[in-house]
Amino acid sequence: MSALLSVQGLTAGYGGVPIIEDIDLDVAEHEIAVIIGPNGAGKSTLLKTVFALTSRISGSVKFIDRDITALKTAQLVPLGISAVPQSRNVFPTLSVDENLDVGTYAAPPGDKQAVRETVLELFPDLKDKLDQPAGELSGGQRQMVAMGRALMSEPKLLLLDEPTAGLSPAYLEIIFDLLLDIRKRGVTILMVEQNAKQALRIADTGHVLVSGKNFVSGTGEALLADDAVRRSFLGGAAT
Amino acid sequence: MIDFINLYLVPGLTIGSVYALGAVGISMIFGILRFAHFAHGDLMTIGAYGVLTAVWFIPLHPLLLLPFGMALAIVAALAVDQFFYKPLRKLPTIYTVIASFGVALIFRSLAQLFWSSGNQVFIPGVRPPLVLFDTFRISALHAQAIILTVVIAVALHFFLTRSKLGRAMRAVSDEPELAAVAGLDTERVVRWTWVIGAALAATAGVFAGMDTSMHPNLGWNLLLAMFAAAVLGGIGKPMGAIAGGLIIGIAEETATYTWLSDEPLISPSYKSAVAFFIMVALLLFRPQGLFKGRLL
Amino acid sequence: MELTGLFFYLVSVLIAGGIYAVLCLALNVQWGMGGLFNAGIAGFFAVGAYASAIVTTAVSERHLGGFDLPIPFGLAAAMLVAGVTGWAVAKICVRLKSDYLAMASVGIAEILRLVIVNESWLTNGSLGISGVPRPFGDMVRGREADLLYLAMVWLCVLCVYILCQRLYVSPWGRTLRAIRDNEDSARAAGKDVDWFRLQTFVIGCAIMGLAGGLSAHYFKFLSPSATEPLLVTFLVWVMLMAGGSGNNRGAIIGALAIWLLWSATEIFTNRLPPEWITRSSYIRMLFVGLLLQFVLQRFRSGLIPEKSPEIRSD
Numbered sequence: 001m002s003a004l005l006s007v008q009g010l011t012a013g014y015g016g017v018p019i020i021e022d023i024d025l026d027v028a029e030h031e032i033a034v035i036i037g038p039n040g041a042g043k044s045t046l047l048k049t050v051f052a053l054t055s056r057i058s059g060s061v062k063f064i065d066r067d068i069t070a071l072k073t074a075q076l077v078p079l080g081i082s083a084v085p086q087s088r089n090v091f092p093t094l095s096v097d098e099n100l101d102v103g104t105y106a107a108p109p110g111d112k113q114a115v116r117e118t119v120l121e122l123f124p125d126l127k128d129k130l131d132q133p134a135g136e137l138s139g140g141q142r143q144m145v146a147m148g149r150a151l152m153s154e155p156k157l158l159l160l161d162e163p164t165a166g167l168s169p170a171y172l173e174i175i176f177d178l179l180l181d182i183r184k185r186g187v188t189i190l191m192v193e194q195n196a197k198q199a200l201r202i203a204d205t206g207h208v209l210v211s212g213k214n215f216v217s218g219t220g221e222a223l224l225a226d227d228a229v230r231r232s233f234l235g236g237a238a239t
Numbered sequence: 240m241i242d243f244i245n246l247y248l249v250p251g252l253t254i255g256s257v258y259a260l261g262a263v264g265i266s267m268i269f270g271i272l273r274f275a276h277f278a279h280g281d282l283m284t285i286g287a288y289g290v291l292t293a294v295w296f297i298p299l300h301p302l303l304l305l306p307f308g309m310a311l312a313i314v315a316a317l318a319v320d321q322f323f324y325k326p327l328r329k330l331p332t333i334y335t336v337i338a339s340f341g342v343a344l345i346f347r348s349l350a351q352l353f354w355s356s357g358n359q360v361f362i363p364g365v366r367p368p369l370v371l372f373d374t375f376r377i378s379a380l381h382a383q384a385i386i387l388t389v390v391i392a393v394a395l396h397f398f399l400t401r402s403k404l405g406r407a408m409r410a411v412s413d414e415p416e417l418a419a420v421a422g423l424d425t426e427r428v429v430r431w432t433w434v435i436g437a438a439l440a441a442t443a444g445v446f447a448g449m450d451t452s453m454h455p456n457l458g459w460n461l462l463l464a465m466f467a468a469a470v471l472g473g474i475g476k477p478m479g480a481i482a483g484g485l486i487i488g489i490a491e492e493t494a495t496y497t498w499l500s501d502e503p504l505i506s507p508s509y510k511s512a513v514a515f516f517i518m519v520a521l522l523l524f525r526p527q528g529l530f531k532g533r534l535l
Numbered sequence: 536m537e538l539t540g541l542f543f544y545l546v547s548v549l550i551a552g553g554i555y556a557v558l559c560l561a562l563n564v565q566w567g568m569g570g571l572f573n574a575g576i577a578g579f580f581a582v583g584a585y586a587s588a589i590v591t592t593a594v595s596e597r598h599l600g601g602f603d604l605p606i607p608f609g610l611a612a613a614m615l616v617a618g619v620t621g622w623a624v625a626k627i628c629v630r631l632k633s634d635y636l637a638m639a640s641v642g643i644a645e646i647l648r649l650v651i652v653n654e655s656w657l658t659n660g661s662l663g664i665s666g667v668p669r670p671f672g673d674m675v676r677g678r679e680a681d682l683l684y685l686a687m688v689w690l691c692v693l694c695v696y697i698l699c700q701r702l703y704v705s706p707w708g709r710t711l712r713a714i715r716d717n718e719d720s721a722r723a724a725g726k727d728v729d730w731f732r733l734q735t736f737v738i739g740c741a742i743m744g745l746a747g748g749l750s751a752h753y754f755k756f757l758s759p760s761a762t763e764p765l766l767v768t769f770l771v772w773v774m775l776m777a778g779g780s781g782n783n784r785g786a787i788i789g790a791l792a793i794w795l796l797w798s799a800t801e802i803f804t805n806r807l808p809p810e811w812i813t814r815s816s817y818i819r820m821l822f823v824g825l826l827l828q829f830v831l832q833r834f835r836s837g838l839i840p841e842k843s844p845e846i847r848s849d
């Protein structure tokens with residue numbers, strides 16, 4: 001099976017200074033792929049580079065056999081890739097409803113109303129907040145708005161940067177369940193997670209990123225069982 | 240009391256309407272492009288001269304010829320954005336501020352070159368004011384300015400909250416990077432910001448020019464009050480800018496009323512300082528403005 | 536004859552160029568070193584001009600005056616009054632962030648202009664102040680006086696340059712640039728950012744006042760319409776950007792280069808057909824506006840760039 005997303009030899013950073021180097025990474029269709037690693041390892045930078053938000057130095061990114069390396073950020077949504085950044089991922093003065101609506105603007109044509117219903121089914125908490133400005137919601141609800149917005153364009157691939165950062169353990173469970181639910185609907189997920197242990201449990205594949213380099217990749221189970229990974233990244237580090 | 244309304248409040252609302260229409264553009268540009276557009280006053284001047292020129296050739300009321308002024312202002316705004324502001328987008332925005340300062344001078348010298356450096360009028364002659372209820376007097380121009388501003392405010396509100404483009408504008412103003420991530424074409428949003436800002440600037444310029452007379456410094460002289468209005472309404476809040484404009488206009492005019500004694504509270508020759516003090520006080524004590532605008 | 540005419544034309548250009556060099560050095564203190572955007576240069580320039588004129592003119596019932604003091608006192612008064620004005624402004628405005636400070640400074644220039652136009656007891660309003668003395672005015676006259684004045688102006692440029700250069704390399708200047716380049720980390724390092732900014736603003740304004748004084752004694756007459764305020768402010772900005780902001784020598788070279796260019800365009804526009812000649816100053820303004828855009832896009836670090844690489848982030 002060919003990969004949905006294929007990253008090859010990717011080197012990128014900010015202002016010409018490389019942060020991630022020579023990254024290879026494949027994401028197969030319908031899987032949940034998780035990137036873990038210490039703070040500052042370049043995990044966000046990797047996701048941002050796929051989304052053309054950093055300065056790429058070399059390497060390529062392919063999406064369903066199409067080379068998307070040179071595309072601009074705004075051109076990716078129509079192809080079927082959506083992303084939720086780590087922070088500032090909602091439009092704070094727009095209402096929840098408007099946030100979701102903005103998510104459809106770059107989508108390929110389709111039944112917007114049906115998609116909206118599906119998304120609200122996934123996030124029933126948002127139903128009675130539709131008219132509230134997104135900036136006034138709690139962290140967990142904001143994360144749902146952000147994911148909802150990203151799903152409104154009916155993506156094939158969803159990139160998530162630490163969707164559970166700063167959330168209470170209760171919310172963490174909810175979000176992880178949601179991810180499984182989203183995957184069931186045919187969306188492939190590539191996400192960065194700090195809660196490495198829990199994330200690897202639901203992940204099909206995991207990638208450990210250290211100092212901008214791909215340290216090890218494998219199935220979620222394999223990584224959970226790997227001694228080196230356990231000691232360095234899952235022991236006390238799983239915060 | 241009726242004197243207060245006729246001589247202070249109505250003129251205040253009129254000049255406030257001019258500020259409001261100009262400040263909408265300033266606020267939107269500040270929100271979306273993140274810089275203080277120093278050439279906005281002179282953009283008003285250009286738009287107003289466009290209408291003045293149309294009046295020479297077409298014998299219609301200047302307000303009916305507004306589209307000519309709007310078109311000229313829009314072309315001018317899109318051109319300076321393309322050639323002078325866009326190349327500086329990646330730099331700290333203060334460079335664009337400096338560039339817009341230069342554009343102000345470019346607009347003004349073009350106005351002086353193509354029109355004249357003297358005063359010109361749209362419609363010669365004096366018109367008697369409308370008299371309502373025996374004592375309430377309002378000139379047709381003032382009534383037109385106030386009514387049109389209200390209409391524009393309502394239309395703008397629906398545009399920003401209901402239309403796809405309006406929502407996209409607010410999204411880009413909120414979080415430009417996220418807007419790009421969501422697939423919005425930010426450059427398209429920027430272009431429409433200029434189109435709307437310039438069209439409203441031209442409208443404001445015509446009202447200002449008809450209220451007094453047309454001269455190349457017309458817009459520059461209004462710039463300070465329009466900045467104050469944009470700050471008062473909250474940066475990036477077009478509807479706030481409209482409220483801010485009206486408040487600044489009323490504050491300026493009524494500050495010269497004989498509140499405490501037979502003397503005007505503030506000498507009319509210092510009227511334009513009122514806007515400045517409101518603006519500075521706001522920036523220091525409530526920089527988000529009345530309607531929770533963005534902080535720089 | 537033609538040649539001496541040209542020579543003295545050049546002298547007058549260099550006098551004005553020197554006054555602009557002082558202004559440009561002042562802006563370099565505020566913007567180049569301190570990162571403070573001042574769009575009200577003309578206001579402080581005018582304050583200095585009036586201060587010096589009032590202190591040095593003979594008694595007149597049209598305006599405050601009659602102190603009849605020697606010119607050095609006039610220039611000192613120019614610096615003092617402009618500096619104090621700058622202090623009052625800075626006290627309120629210096630905490631404002633870049634764009635806001637720019638907006639406020641336009642308002643300050645406007646208010647200073649209003650004061651000058653409206654307070655006739657002080658400035659004789661729009662009629663202006665005449666009989667402002669030249670140095671050694673009773674000993675040398677005419678063209679020789681111009682030569683003498685040229686020397687005096689450039690002596691001032693030299694003094695201001697030495698002062699600014701010392702400020703730049705001093706620990707004070709280093710702190711200032713640290714604030715300019717990264718305000719937050721300077722604040723975190725315990726620097727009193729607002730206090731440094733206030734000092735910077737006041738020093739810059741005082742020097743602008745000096746330039747105003749120099750111009751008052753050169754033209755011997757002063758009125759609110761003697762200069763187009765926006766044009767003065769604008770030209771100084773173009774000069775600093777072209778010369779290289781952050782660099783004192785760049786400021787002087789930029790002032791001279793742009794002023795020579797401005798003066799040269801006058802020669803050119805004077806040859807235009809008569810129906811265009813009345814509009815020549817607008818063509819020149821257009822030209823400078825376009826020149827600024829060119830400098831900003833292609834030539835940002837200027838003729839003599841600041842030595843330490845400019846790392847400026849938003």
Ligand SMILES: Nc1ncnc2c1ncn2[C@@H]1O[C@H](COP(=O)(O)OP(=O)(O)O)[C@@H](O)[C@H]1O
Pocket residue numbers: 014019037038039040041042043044045046
């Ligand atoms: N916008 C930026 N400009 C410059 N450097 C950045 C930027 N964002 C992140 N970095 C740097 O890149 C490195 C990796 O950051 P990031 O990708 O956010 O790490 P992670 O998400 O793994 O915690 C860090 O050293 C950080 O300082």
Ligand SMILES: [Mg+2]
Pocket residue numbers: 043044045086161
């Ligand atoms: Mg991160």
